[in-house]
Amino acid sequence: MNSFRPIDLVRLSNKNELNANIPHERLKLQINENPMAISGWDQLFRLIDDTVAQLYDKSNTDAINSQFKQFIHNTYSEFLARFPCAESYWQKWLVIEYKLHNDKSKSIAVLKNAVDLVPGSLALWNDYLDILIDDYENCATPTIVDQKLELLRSEFPRAVSAVGWHFNADTLWDKIIQFELKLQLQSQEALAYYKQVVRIPLYEYSRYYMHFTEFIKQFDLEKSFDLNIFAPHFSTYGVTSVEQLTNEEKKTIVDSHYESLFQETQKWVTAVWPFESQITRQFFIPTEIEVIAQETSKWIEYLDAIILLHKESPTPVSFDFVSSIFERSLIPNCYNENLWLKYIAFINKYEVDEKAKDIKLTSIFNRASTLFIPLEETELRSLYIKYLSSTGGFSLANEYCFEWIKNLDGSTFSRYLKKPYLAFVGYLIDLWENHMSSVDLCLITLIIIIDFFDKVDSYNKKQEIKLVDSSLKKNSKFDYGYVNTLSKVLNASSICIIVSKHLHLLLKSQGPESYKAIRSFYNKYHEEDALKGSTKFWKFMVEHEGIIKFNINNLRSIIKFIKTKTNLPKSSVDALTDLVYDIYTSNYDAVLAVGQIDDTVVRHWNDVDNSLSINTDAFLRFSENNYLVDDIVSSKRPPVRLSKEEELKRLYKLNIGNPGIMVDKSPNVVNSLIFDGKHISLVDIGDGNNTEKLVPPETPMFRNVEKANQAIEYPKYLNI
């Protein structure tokens, strides 16, 4: 749960506006530190409830000042934007809004917003319709009564299509049918709803069937039911039109038609009951994330079983039914990317109407992408890009990519989310690759790279870009503005993706001569800091020189650079060293043929060792890339300035006996008899054949003796 959500891209409440001296605003400030922790929110809501209860005066809505009202409004809307599926908090909110303003329309607005955001929630729809019905029934002004009825009648079908298939939707159906019957006993509307509900596998499916059979007795069957129901039976009764049938015959036909539908419904209910009975969490409860996660597998089993049933005999009814289970499962599991993808896959495969499919997919993609899926997970979003790209929306896909890149690169959102940011840069390049020839993309990536690295030499850069540019514009319909946009959002990590793509494209598009371009690219750019940290770049170079264009000299200098100069993680260096070792040992004849003494193979085990005292190349590498060393070296003037390696060695010595605590003054004998590496022999003193005469050792001289008993300075955070 401790990851970022799309809501984190929007700044809802400004820190500076909150006053730490007011208790509820102080709590809100604390919540801002860790907005995913539910306990902080609950504490704040309790405080709000208590304060409202104290101040509440039914006759005077101004007893609570408007600033606090606004605060409550903002708090709830921020919380529910973060946890849109938390139904109980919506319900709390509407109550408190009503209390604060003594105005039903405020609560209606809250609920309308709620059912728009979470259309799969039965509880919210029930509340919404309840309050609308209540509003209509208590309305005294005749001029707007009709408006309210119209609103109700337009919301009923929305409710039915959103949650009418919910297994426990009887409350909703009852509400609607009862409302229509109240208006008119022989209500055509009620009949239409009945016709729908008897086909739906509800928990109380048989009750509706019983009511329905009783209810239709009041109607003229011929007018109320479709001709399609009667037509197949004409031959049985020897007639050619509905009018020729007797009332008895009509009734028999309608009854048997709905009887068979009833059996169909019963079959579905039997199929779903084992699953429905197992699922205990139908709602999203922020405090029960773990229970919900345990039940996810049950939902998936349920869905798999029902999809299988639908696959055997696909009907519009069963399609709607599966969709509704998806919508329901996505309330508790709203942050589960795989479940969303499963839903999308289902709609993509089984929705027959192409236009409806496009609308549905776009809506689901957008809902999941902008409301729920954590920012670190990019699978669904990448598939949306591919979806757009495959349905002809190249520019839409571009805009979508850029929007995300800008959101994640740290410029608009205060935090830089590296992993998804890099992923989107990668998706963008893949998208371009799917829309232009590799030669063109190769040029484009080259322009971007030149633009990124050659900032100083701007004249040459411009010349080069112009050259590439003009050849590109002739060939491509690609919007050149994208290149500039991308150039602006690149950083040292993302440029490596472009470089890696560029090199692969060079290899692909330039044929046997590609190695020249690749090598000159390497010579020009390999010392750039950005590339020193790119595993992809170095892996490409090692594979190129070691496998594709086998050149042992180049390979040696590349691996030497990797081991001693780059800024790659240890595991990457180890993997590359292993690969080079494998290449060397598989081609040892060629290595010997070069003639130079090459200890790459024998030193391999030193190079992968985890200890800096053994792995001397790693020591060099660290000294190149250590900010402490950089600081120290640049702060010293030449006479006392040491090389980076020696400086790190000094730091390392100070730390090794007691990691983290610098003991920088240890006593030493300067002219030690034993620690200078020489062995003074005491043999054969004074003999004629002894060339080295034993001489009295010099007086010892010391360094730092007076500091031997100094107290060690522990870092403050240790509290020693």
Next chain:
Amino acid sequence: MAKNKSVAKVKQQYEFLLTGDLKYSCDVWISYLKFTIDFIDEHGLTDLIALFERARKVIGFDYWKSEQFYLLYLQSIITYKPKNYLLIYYTLVRIAVEVPMYNYRVFHQIWLQFLGTLKYNQMKYLKMLNKQLQPQKTSKENLLKVSKLKWKKSLTDLYITTQYKSYELFKWEKQLANDNSIDIWKSYLQFVIVNYPSNYCESLFERALLEHSAESSLWWMYASWLLNQQKPMAARQTLYRSIKHLVQQESTIARLVDMELYARNYLKARDLLLGYMESTSNSGNNVILFEKLIMVELVVHANDEGYILGLFKDFLNELGAEEVEDTIGYICYRLSLIQSIDVELRHELIMKYSSNSSSFYKLAICYITQQLKQSQPATEPQKPNFNLLIETYL
């Protein structure tokens, strides 16, 4: 004469012991030295000191037992008084005082006593007189007194320094006394490698190996360290020494083969490998040894691609179907890297195992196709197949 003969025989036995892995054992050395002292004859003094010197190189830095050794050495010098014995004695005490050891106080006290008994002439001979005072007219007694005071101060400083170092090392020695584990040894060694000269490190490595001779990682660390000291020969010798102590010898043999090839001892490398393969059963299927065999044969049979390819074919055939996919995949990966065999031939052999799904096999396919056609015709861009991609999630 009979006695002399048997003494010589015992010494021979000692020498034999000290050529092997007990070369660094303090107990053996001290016992040898004591035996030599017990049976010393009139010509034996030079030999004895030579023997002490040999021992000092090997066990002179031992944290616990070097004390015993230095005491014995000093005792013998006092007893037998070789030529220049005063200078030898003085130099030896001076050395012993610097060695960080458990009982570091002893030699400090010995030296204080020694200083107390020295006369003006002896001080002069040992160049221990304070030269700075000489220009002033002062009596011999005074000079002696002032010099001795000066030396006492110097001794105290030396004492503090050695004490500091002994305490520093005691952190590890204490842990080792409780728990003689390999990890503590390694951490100890790393500290010593950074702070002490190579002869000190070497003797600590040897001490560690006396405790953990079956630990290949320790032998490897030793060999790697020797390589860092630019001593490839010594590293090789160390690995040869390690073989008889290890249960799993393959990887050490493999590393030795690397080292022999580096030293251009091609045939020795081959003999080592084949000798080991013959001596152990079931080594025919060993991947590590096979890798090395290929490496050696590449050198010995350079330009004979049919022969090398044949080795691969045989090895793969012997593996059979019941072997894990990973092994076959790995062998294919190794084959894909060998540039001296024609790429078409390699490709053909690798493709025989196309049902293999291991990650190394995928790598092999990737590498071999890259070599096969180094340029691909520029293809038209292809739009992604969304239906296919999303299908997997259902």
